[in-house]
Amino acid sequence: MRAARPALPEPACRPVRRAPETLHPALWLGHQWGRSAAAAAAIASGFARLDDQLPGGGWPRRCLSELLLPHPGIGEIRLLAPPLVAAQRAGRPVMIFDPPAALSARALARLGFDVEQLLIVNTRARLIPGSDSLWALEQALKSGHVGAVLAWLPPRLRADRLRRLQLASHNHDGAAFVLRELAAAGRPTASPLRLALQAAGADRLRLRLLKRRGPPLEAPLDIALPAVLSEAAARRTQGIREPALHEATFVNLA
Amino acid sequence: MLWIALHLPALSLESFMATLASEPQAAAQRPVALLEAHRIASANAAAQALGVKPGLKRATALALAPQIVLGQADAGRDATALLPVAHAALAFTPMVCLQPATTPGAACDTVLLEVQSSLRYFGGHERLLQRLHASLRPLGHVVRSASAATAQAAALLSRVASPPHCTDLATTRQALEVVPVWLLGPGREHWEALQGMGLRTLADLLALPRVGLARRFGEALLDEIDAALGRRPDPRDPIVLPATFESRLELFARADTTEQVQQGASVLLERLVLWLAAQHAFVRRFRLLMHHEGRGSQGERSPQASALDIALAEPSRDSAHLLVLLREHLARLQLPAPTLELALQADDITKRAPPNQELFPTTQGEREGLTRLIERLQARLGTDQVRRLVAVDDHRPEQASQAQALDGRAASGGSGGGRRAARSTAKHRRSLAGPMPEASHGEVGERPVWLLPVPEPLAEKGAGPLLEHRPLKLLAGPERIEAGWWDDALAERDYFIAQAPEGALVWIYRERWPLSTRASGGNAATVGGWFLHGRFG
Numbered sequence: 207m208r209a210a211r212p213a214l215p216e217p218a219c220r221p222v223r224r225a226p227e228t229l230h231p232a233l234w235l236g237h238q239w240g241r242s243a244a245a246a247a248a249i250a251s252g253f254a255r256l257d258d259q260l261p262g263g264g265w266p267r268r269c270l271s272e273l274l275l276p277h278p279g280i281g282e283i284r285l286l287a288p289p290l291v292a293a294q295r296a297g298r299p300v301m302i303f304d305p306p307a308a309l310s311a312r313a314l315a316r317l318g319f320d321v322e323q324l325l326i327v328n329t330r331a332r333l334i335p336g337s338d339s340l341w342a343l344e345q346a347l348k349s350g351h352v353g354a355v356l357a358w359l360p361p362r363l364r365a366d367r368l369r370r371l372q373l374a375s376h377n378h379d380g381a382a383f384v385l386r387e388l389a390a391a392g393r394p395t396a397s398p399l400r401l402a403l404q405a406a407g408a409d410r411l412r413l414r415l416l417k418r419r420g421p422p423l424e425a426p427l428d429i430a431l432p433a434v435l436s437e438a439a440a441r442r443t444q445g446i447r448e449p450a451l452h453e454a455t456f457v458n459l460a
Numbered sequence: 461m462l463w464i465a466l467h468l469p470a471l472s473l474e475s476f477m478a479t480l481a482s483e484p485q486a487a488a489q490r491p492v493a494l495l496e497a498h499r500i501a502s503a504n505a506a507a508q509a510l511g512v513k514p515g516l517k518r519a520t521a522l523a524l525a526p527q528i529v530l531g532q533a534d535a536g537r538d539a540t541a542l543l544p545v546a547h548a549a550l551a552f553t554p555m556v557c558l559q560p561a562t563t564p565g566a567a568c569d570t571v572l573l574e575v576q577s578s579l580r581y582f583g584g585h586e587r588l589l590q591r592l593h594a595s596l597r598p599l600g601h602v603v604r605s606a607s608a609a610t611a612q613a614a615a616l617l618s619r620v621a622s623p624p625h626c627t628d629l630a631t632t633r634q635a636l637e638v639v640p641v642w643l644l645g646p647g648r649e650h651w652e653a654l655q656g657m658g659l660r661t662l663a664d665l666l667a668l669p670r671v672g673l674a675r676r677f678g679e680a681l682l683d684e685i686d687a688a689l690g691r692r693p694d695p696r697d698p699i700v701l702p703a704t705f706e707s708r709l710e711l712f713a714r715a716d717t718t719e720q721v722q723q724g725a726s727v728l729l730e731r732l733v734l735w736l737a738a739q740h741a742f743v744r745r746f747r748l749l750m751h752h753e754g755r756g757s758q759g760e761r762s763p764q765a766s767a768l769d770i771a772l773a774e775p776s777r778d779s780a781h782l783l784v785l786l787r788e789h790l791a792r793l794q795l796p797a798p799t800l801e802l803a804l805q806a807d808d809i810t811k812r813a814p815p816n817q818e819l820f821p822t823t824q825g826e827r828e829g830l831t832r833l834i835e836r837l838q839a840r841l842g843t844d845q846v847r848r849l850v851a852v853d854d855h856r857p858e859q860a861s862q863a864q865a866l867d868g869r870a871a872s873g874g875s876g877g878g879r880r881a882a883r884s885t886a887k888h889r890r891s892l893a894g895p896m897p898e899a900s901h902g903e904v905g906e907r908p909v910w911l912l913p914v915p916e917p918l919a920e921k922g923a924g925p926l927l928e929h930r931p932l933k934l935l936a937g938p939e940r941i942e943a944g945w946w947d948d949a950l951a952e953r954d955y956f957i958a959q960a961p962e963g964a965l966v967w968i969y970r971e972r973w974p975l976s977t978r979a980s981g982g983n984a985a986t987v988g989g990w991f992l993h994g995r996f997g
Contacts (some may be wrong), residue, residue, distance in 0.1 A: 278910055283997035284909075307911060310994070313908055317909075322851075324848060325866070327841070327845060328841070345836060435965070442935050442936075443935060
């Protein structure tokens, strides 16, 4: 019997063990990085530690990158400035939709933006009859003429609205950042990349990759933002961290 | 000489269908007929399928097809509808004329154009005909074309069953032989006599002695035959393009909704585009006038006409783009009363070379696309909702950045920025020129990206400010900003960069209250204390 077994011919239809990603760009295994055709030309985020963790080595083109943050002003502009500035340097327009507060031209110029070329669109200033405020964003993504988009979405956005935007962004050859409230983390999303942002001290940002094409990232990612504080002031933050801890332990004891 | 005749056999029916302001697909299924002196003059295919034929009485037609839409034939309306066809022809040659109608009172339905000198430019007779038909297609007319060496021959040949295209005189004369005699204008009067004599075609007439023909049927018949055969000069007056565009469309069914207005306006826009193409021009702004139904006693209160002005950032003659803009503007408009008549006016045009067609996307194509996108957004959201930031030299942070509505020229400026840079003052440019704008201004501290529109008062505990009931740590500062005594917006503040308990950096200030109370008249509730003014995003 043992001699007979090797005599059996190998089944012809036995699948050849080939890596799935070589068969089709949309195929990959759970423990691998998602490699799509667009990911080959991902946009460098400007932060090496973040690039290492993003599929394709940067922010994706032709799809939405969803960022969840508790409130504006924790360093999100400094995080997103490099790809936006790169788009401007390449001669392509950058559009900002529904910024939550007034933008400071001087601060943006210091981050490298060509301020007068930024287009700011307010869609919620007036109630548009029979349409939603995402129409403008969808048009911009669909047109394919915008280099990068940074948009604040209205709270409690329905998943199908986001799916429409995601479909529209297939035409958009560039980064498309949509910023939403932190509570959206519990709801499903159509965008292939979702990050939660959190302040982690002065000039530091903590990122949690909630969703990406590839293995989940358990540990949060701390990155250092371009410093606002001078070195002396930064040292002061170290100094005052200690008493704050003592205060906390004191409260606990009580 | 090479003449092309464009004959529109169903012009009056088509010009009436345009006034119905309905979808083209729906219009094709709807039986429509035109009345002239209480008899059916023409009927469309849907009406003919129901048995409605030209010549029937009105009551008979209504009995056959109760749902039929009956309109009155209107020579003036037909003439208005024929004019865009002539304008389309003017894009190919300056010598365009209308063939006068054979029967008095009827509207002419044939446009003649002389193209001998344009053949080389347009790549030959075949290619020119193709392009001519392509440019007429948006108008939606049935167009039959014939070519001949003389104008009269082309007009005659365009009415025969299968119009030939003859390029020289010999073939033209040959083709004319089979033309029925009743197509000749004077021949129609003598139709019965000609028929009685067994003379059916032009060849039959030509076989007869000229003197006898002239005596029996008059000189006019011979003159027309000679003009067609090229034996007699046939001078024609070319039509002249009007300097400004104005076209009207009286709606048969009053338009209650903006969609119906838009359907009617799309007809007018196609006419506008052809008028522009005839003079190689692009429109900068146009105006749609809507004449409304008066409402009896309320007629005084409801306006009789409303106008919609549409200005373009980039001159255009793309009918699809113009229609999109018009749709966005119309969607925002509330019609005071049903619309009876539409008129489109345009006089602000610019003449220039047409843009190059590109195989691959280029920066210029992208810039044009962006301009159109911005135009669309402005049309829907309002002009002042698409803005750009302008840095202003002012120490007060709330004054240092101003959002300005994007005007048309700024939108088309693109990233080259030549025109835009020229418009912003030299001062602004200097402040943004280098990566470190404060180099020429002395030391200026860091500014946060986000500025609160109204500074938020902060609670205090001891001497320190609280944010969300937790103390803020002051990290850098103070930076004193004291400016604005000249424009009644005095700011006397000491700014600090502070760290919120969660770790993010905020920009807070303390009002220098003793001076402020003196300046603002002692409103103690708003002066003094800590304020949150910005966040470092």
